[in-house]
Amino acid sequence: MNNKNLDHEILKLIEAQPEISEREIASRLSVSEELVKTRIANLKDTRQKILIMGDGSNALSVKATLEAENYNVVEIPGGFSSLEAVTAEKPDLVLLDTGLADPEGFKICKQLRTSSRYWWIPVMVLSEKGEVKNRIEAFESGVDDYVTTPFNPVELRVRVGMILKRTYF
Template sequence: MSAQQPCVLLVEDEGVQREVLTYNLDAEGFRVVSAETGDEALLLVAEESPDLVLLDWMLPNVSGIEICRRIKADPESRHIPIIMLSARSDEDDRVRGLETGADDYVVKPYSVIELMARVRTQLRRSRPTTMGERLSFQDIILDSGEHRVFRDGRALHLGPTEFRLLSTLMERPGRVWTREQLLDRVWGRDIYVDSRTIDVHVGRLRKALMTNGGVNPIRTVRGTGYALG
């Protein structure tokens, strides 16, 4: 599994719909985790920290609208884009879904091709490096399509791990990433790596970024992790 493979949480209680969407998301190159209930979805949001949530409105026990509200109310998960799936097509329902915090609202029955396009659009906003975008922070430019990094116009030579680490930090400058979150994002969940390993690679990344005398842009948050800027 690629450590940069975006994770999509699919919350759908209908088995056939879940299988169809899982198949298409997997074909698009996404890692899919699924839930059949709202309570299960909230647990997976905390455990998996998905990059996007596909959320059905009509769920047993707790509605998708309530799950959306809870995800967006939590500072740890409010940044995760949510696409609401619903058979409710009235304008009032669309407005309610969006005002609750959904980033997009798709009415059933929908075109799977169009839905995949909407998923890619949301991920370009939340995880631009996985979609081949170019990022910039101060005098640092990261081109994920060409796998190159420049600082003050000069090319930097980064190893693959340091490149993935920098791309993660540049996705949300200022955000504090814990070591566990960085390990999950950079190495992936299928590989065991000691959390202290992240300190070694952050040190290598800092050294590369300061090769030509630039200021160290990576901030250490004692007892927590690291942030860019």
């Protein structure tokens, strides 16, 4: 059995019986207990990670909407952060909740686009400003998508899903 299948079988057993021991898992799968311990140690959260940064008031509802779709959502509250947050979290998507199309959000986007390590990470802006000039400014700074608030949860889920699909498949 390859590691992927073994991991799947281990997870199935754990989901069915959360209190199951590593020894019992090994016995049921006819593998060594050491191998089970190693595979469990190597299992990690494989959900796609979305980093929400910004000063907007939508973070809580955005987080709930995306977590309902089984994304791993990390919020950096209290305004914009530097690339340190991106370095620490290694997100699959950065969502800038800019409130009023804050120029700091576009600055972060430009930093990502000029970074040799993070240029590929997609960026979505969530903003109260829906005027064409605001959207143009966002897209010129390297934003991949722009959603105005109040947002439709279904639309947000679809847009996030499509960005991640284009980036990773």
